[in-house]
Amino acid sequence: MSMSPQDSPAVTSAKQQPEWPDAGELERVVKELKVLPPLVFPSECDLLTQRLADVSRGEAFFLTGGDCAETFAANTANSVRARLKTVLQMAVVLTYGATLPVVKVGRIAGQYFKPRSANDETINGVTLPSYRGDAINDVAFTPEARRPDPQRLVRAYKASNATLNLIRSFSQDGSADLRMVHAWNRDFVSKSDSGKKYDQLAKDIDRALAFMHACGADPVEFRSVEFFTAHEALLLDYEKAMSRTDYVTGRTYDTSAHFLWMGERTREPNGAHAQFMASISNPIGCKVGPKANPDDVVALIKKLDPDKTPGRLTLISRMGAGNVLEKLPPIIKAVEASNHPVIWVCDPMHGNTKEAASGHKTREFSDVLSEVKDFFTVHKQLGTHPGGLHIELTGDDVTECIGGISGVMEKDLPMRYETACDPRLNRVQALELAFQVAEMLAK
Ligand code: PEP
Ligand code: MN
Secondary structure, three states, X not given: OOOOHHHOOOOEOOOOOOXXXXXXXXXXXXXXXXXXXXXXXXXXXXXXXXXXXXXXXXXXXXXXXEOOOOOOOOOOHHHHHHHHHHHHHXXXXXXHHHOOOEEEEEEOOOOOOOOOOOOEEEEOOEEEEOOOOOOOOOOOOOHHHHOOOOHHHHHHHHHHHHHHHHHHHHHHOOOOOHHHHHHHHHHHHHHOOXXXXXXXXXXXXXXXXXXXXXXXXXXXXHHOOOEEEEEEOOOHHXXXXXXXXXXXXXXXXXXXXXXXXXXXXXXXXXXXXXXXXXXXXXXXXXXXXXXXXXXXXXXHHHHHOOOOXXXXXXXXXXXXXXXXXXXXXXXXXXXXXXXXXXXXXXXXXXXXXXXXXXXXXXXXXXXXXXXXXXXXXXXXXXXXXXXXXXXXXXXXXXXXXXXXXXXEOHHHOOOOOOOOXXXXXXXXXXXXXXXXXXXXXXX
16 A cells, blocks of 8 residues: 555654653743744854855865863853864865865854763662753762753753854954964964974965965955854754744744754654754754665655755764775765755764773774775765765863874873763864865865
């Protein structure tokens, strides 16, 4: 018997939602969020879709970077500025390597929700609910801290608002001047012996910038920068409460961020997350892991992008080093055959997490680099555009990932292990990755 659209499978309930101890409190908070001002605006989301349409045509590169989990404690001006600076520094290097404009997006101003592999965590015989991001509970291992608290959703809104305020100022007031951003890169290259291996590339970028300047590039383009925000649309009560429908166009936007993505754990085509993502007009993304079945991916993209709108949909592959050459091509081939103009982005972080002997979750810089290399190889073989990178990073000198010229070794992990969730590249590792990728792209 064939299925008519009315018979299509029922939407399954949302995965990865916390068990709120007080449903009435959640209801009151949702009501409050629904009437708060939007954090981002439809015109800004449309502008990002337009920029991403360039990526889908192979005419731009898409860089996303930021924390695995933002925290209220790290929501300081210095921390936000340091993360922004790191993404912008990477972008300058990649612009040169790819000879393409780079669309810059932060995992920032809203990345307060985390999917977890287990509902509970047990330490020394004590079992408590898992940490699900600062918008839900606190990372400290006490019953009070781990209790899901709806008031935290309002705190997440306010923290995102403060971060956005900093971003809007920083990106427009001259602090992000392209020449200055590259001067920080020169500093990075000259200050360490190992950094010197990128000296030639840095000099080439100097010359390119001087040339642009001499050709009369608009000084405003040097002084201001377009920067967008993104986070995982995980907690549907929050994302729905932040969605607003424009009465003129009838289009609904999730105004909590410009770009929202679905995680590897919540991406079933008939799931509640897919249904929500299909209902918003923002540009959106979806993570795709090594267990993804090409037919499911095609079913999902048909649901998320029925009109085949360039810039609408980004697929973020996170296969793990060693899996890319085998797992990615069948997915790309199936998607290409469906004629959807998706953007292909590589997340070389989430397939490469492992536990060190000390118990710290970590990632090897060499695995991260290897996944990116294989991602480029596959796209070259298939004639598709390797559209971008999605990286967990911070602007500080943390010791969470191992290797690269930063010299962080396994024994160093406890020194500055500050992440609330997954290990992030530190500033030097993030810049080294950008220089390495720029070299790959330039080839
Ligand atoms: C993440 O991006 O932090 C994350 C949880 O990723 P994934 O859904 O790919 O595991
Ligand atoms: Mn993560």
